[in-house]
Amino acid sequence: MKKALDFVKPALILLLVAAVVALVLGLVDSMTRDRIEAIAEQTKTNAMNAVLEAPSYEQIELGADAPSDIDEAYAAEGGGWVVQVTETGSQGAVTMMVGVNPDLTCSGISVTESSETAGLGAIASQQSAAGDAFRSQFVGQSGTVAVTKDGGTINALTGATITSRAISTGVTAALALCESLG
Amino acid sequence: MNAKKQLTEGLITNNPVLVQQIGLCATMAISTTLFNGIGMGLSVLIILTCCNVVVSAIRKIIPGQVRLAIFVVVIAGFVTIVDLLLQAFIPALSSALGVFIPLIVVNCIIIGRAEAFSSKEGVFLSFRDGVFQGLGYTCVLVLMCLVRELLGSGTIGGGILNGATSFFTLDGTGAGIRIIPEGFGAGALVLPFGGFLTLGCLMAVMQYALRKSNEKKARKEKEVKE
Amino acid sequence: MFASIVTISLAAILTNNFIFSQFLGICPFLGVSNKMSTATGMSVAVIFVMTMASAICWVINEFLLIPFGVAGFMQTVAYILVIAVLVQFVEMFLKKAIPALYSAMGIFLPLITTNCAVLGVVLLNTQNSYNFLESVIDGFTGGLGFTVAIVLFASVRERLEFADYPKAFEGFAICLVTAALFALAFMGFSGMKIPV
Numbered sequence: 001m002k003k004a005l006d007f008v009k010p011a012l013i014l015l016l017v018a019a020v021v022a023l024v025l026g027l028v029d030s031m032t033r034d035r036i037e038a039i040a041e042q043t044k045t046n047a048m049n050a051v052l053e054a055p056s057y058e059q060i061e062l063g064a065d066a067p068s069d070i071d072e073a074y075a076a077e078g079g080g081w082v083v084q085v086t087e088t089g090s091q092g093a094v095t096m097m098v099g100v101n102p103d104l105t106c107s108g109i110s111v112t113e114s115s116e117t118a119g120l121g122a123i124a125s126q127q128s129a130a131g132d133a134f135r136s137q138f139v140g141q142s143g144t145v146a147v148t149k150d151g152g153t154i155n156a157l158t159g160a161t162i163t164s165r166a167i168s169t170g171v172t173a174a175l176a177l178c179e180s181l182g
Numbered sequence: 183m184n185a186k187k188q189l190t191e192g193l194i195t196n197n198p199v200l201v202q203q204i205g206l207c208a209t210m211a212i213s214t215t216l217f218n219g220i221g222m223g224l225s226v227l228i229i230l231t232c233c234n235v236v237v238s239a240i241r242k243i244i245p246g247q248v249r250l251a252i253f254v255v256v257i258a259g260f261v262t263i264v265d266l267l268l269q270a271f272i273p274a275l276s277s278a279l280g281v282f283i284p285l286i287v288v289n290c291i292i293i294g295r296a297e298a299f300s301s302k303e304g305v306f307l308s309f310r311d312g313v314f315q316g317l318g319y320t321c322v323l324v325l326m327c328l329v330r331e332l333l334g335s336g337t338i339g340g341g342i343l344n345g346a347t348s349f350f351t352l353d354g355t356g357a358g359i360r361i362i363p364e365g366f367g368a369g370a371l372v373l374p375f376g377g378f379l380t381l382g383c384l385m386a387v388m389q390y391a392l393r394k395s396n397e398k399k400a401r402k403e404k405e406v407k408e
Numbered sequence: 409m410f411a412s413i414v415t416i417s418l419a420a421i422l423t424n425n426f427i428f429s430q431f432l433g434i435c436p437f438l439g440v441s442n443k444m445s446t447a448t449g450m451s452v453a454v455i456f457v458m459t460m461a462s463a464i465c466w467v468i469n470e471f472l473l474i475p476f477g478v479a480g481f482m483q484t485v486a487y488i489l490v491i492a493v494l495v496q497f498v499e500m501f502l503k504k505a506i507p508a509l510y511s512a513m514g515i516f517l518p519l520i521t522t523n524c525a526v527l528g529v530v531l532l533n534t535q536n537s538y539n540f541l542e543s544v545i546d547g548f549t550g551g552l553g554f555t556v557a558i559v560l561f562a563s564v565r566e567r568l569e570f571a572d573y574p575k576a577f578e579g580f581a582i583c584l585v586t587a588a589l590f591a592l593a594f595m596g597f598s599g600m601k602i603p604v
Contacts, residue, residue, distance in 0.1 A: 013244070018489075021256065025262050028267070029266060029478075032269065035271075036269045039269070039273050043273070092424065093536070117373055208431070251489070251492055251493075254492055255485060258484050262482075262485060266480075281528060284483075285527060285531070287527060288522045288524045288527050374431065374591040374594075379588035385580055385581035385584065386574070389579070393576070
């Protein structure tokens, strides 16, 4: 009997601690959840507005045959599209928003999520002069977009050809998708 | 145990990173900008202090067999709270630190202090220990960030100073104050390579300084004896 | 399917090596890499626990946390508990069933609970929304990556004992500097991918 108690008591205390923790976490979660969701929504709208300004965006249902690197596509009110694409960079996934004008040229890009090397590939997602200069090269591009090394016109970021190549691939994929939609 | 001794221990003689040599993963991984360093350091400080207080408060009812499991649950609880609060109020920091915020759970500093200190000492002492050890951790992080950021990207205060809208900012747009012209930094220092190298050198400096001061102390004692 | 598995394995072992490019699991890496025999013992234990933890945590997340709508805030707590309990069970099981293996990796098992590579791989699996198979592969190959790093490093570290370096660098300091050179070498793998 005593032996059973020895085993039960610690288990009960552990359970009690876990229950208290779960309760507190539930409370904190209910206080922060709306705010976190609102921030995520806001960040997304900001990214979409940065590449193609429009009063509102409507999500397009993508068929099962859509390329696997396309995450989501939106039709902008007033013409044009915004496409979210994920490509593989040098350190993992690079997720970007690509704005496409009604005439199938790129209106702008923004890298929303990446884990590229700080100081090299990460410049592509930074709000800095170098980052802006790199991203602005994509504005007006159409058809197949590639870095100069691959015979295209995009000047790759110094020391980050792979990142630049991934973004070019993403833009090309977005343009191709819009052509099929368009 | 007085406050001054605890403070010196936390900052120098028993510094969690440089002397106890624990909690190294996050130290090297995120110390690329001052914003990350201060954010991570303060998050750990807060979590460490809270955990120390709670563990110390319930130390008499924790059964020995499951003590580690209980520590881990308490730590994970506080880490998640901080994680949620960061996501809600400083989203830029939350996305910059990424998976390293939940990974504070397995940061050996926190479980180490719970096991070695707060499960044995009173609430107030544990609180102070948490603050001072956390400060020691933050100082090392800030130092690492300053070295890597200045030499690697040529700026100081990246992410937190010189922002898009105001000089002091928490939205992650801070470009930092440029000290070395763009393109002249040793870019490798912000890569993983630089993390290992900088921490290794800092540790060596610390060991050198501690040895010198010990030698000095020993010499003084010898003189007094003679 | 096959392509994604190869991509994940390649990333976990070489391009995104847990130790040299993601800074996960540094403490055990430095702690047990001083002898080749302990390094291999730890590696076996880590591979085993990482694979198991990836599988179990995927199931828990998919069938328990998400249906109850608590995935956002109970994930970290649940995962670390799973890992702690798993390690405990593995220890008890090995002690009874395979004493030889237990004596080889027994002392490393408790250390694994606080190995951030284990919690790290599980969290990253969820973050990358891997399916069951991908998670298990990521766990297993992540462990292999850990093994590659620690075995390479142990072989260098055994020679470090006879090397001549400033006294201030004794202990972890010289190890970190050596690891820095390894990290630089592993940079060479970055960007490698399988053309599909």
